[in-house]
Amino acid sequence: MPSTMRKPFNPVEAAAVQAAVERAQTGQASKIGPDPTLHSQDSELRWMEAVLRHRLSLHSLGRPVAIHTRDDDTHPLVADGAHFPAVALSIPFTDGTLDFLATYDDRRRLTFDLLAPCDRCGKPVPTEEINSLEDLGDYLLQARDGLGGSPRLRTSPAHAAYCLARSD
Template identity: 80%
Template sequence: MRTPSNPIEAAAVRAAVKRAQSGQASRIDPDPVLHSHDAELQWVEAVLRHRLSLDSLGRPVSIRAKDDDTHPLVADGQHFPAVALSIPFADGTLNFLATYDDDRRLTFDLIGPCDRCGKPVPLEEINCLADLGDHLLQTRDGLGGSPRLRTSAAHADGCPARGN
């Protein structure tokens, strides 16, 4: 693992270590509610901010949200794009994809290069700061990867990682 290079990665690693030492799952309050006056992109950004406990870091964290033209919002969806979110830092960016899982719960996947084709695909489902820390610490066995990895349309044509 590389050394955490920004405050979010450092907080994520601390959260993962704390969860591993205590054996207790991270406690996260219910997601923010979508109000009629909210724009959906702002709401998705607010949910990611909440799940990663970004307001507890004591510093402003910028998140950019936009429609994702590659992935559907719902599995097998045709008309509604997923949401791409990015958290920029001086030395890089954390990229996420927001979609709905099979239980119709908003879920976030960390986006990164496919091991086989190198294209940016959903790698790991991240539901809290400790999940991100586990990914950074390379304890992926505890997480299991993203269910959307094999179905991502972002893979290169013929990529063996893409399947059904």
């Protein structure tokens, strides 16, 4: 059980749970429109932060939400890549952080994984694809039975060397 379940939800988590419940009740996710465009003057880190803000509808919370963004030293930006690092994004709260990893999936779409401790080795690994506020709410409610985790969970180089959850 993730540590987030032991504490009251912070404002982002509370909004996520509400969105997930509404999606479950109506069968429809909120329409958020296309991702922000990457303009040539933007840095890729800034753009990824803007995309995460957009996908999680953070502007709708009515309060500023900080996101700390940096290169991730452990994961590649694309599957089997080596030259470009993935991007780590953290949303800090008084009681902890929500940590995301931005990579490109095998269809070259920008995707966000929530980082959480591996069940087996405890290292922070890509655990669940979170590309909407509803996804985050489902994760927090542990309602993602059919999804089976992020495709990057098994391939993450962040696992301990002995970890059986990792496969090549």
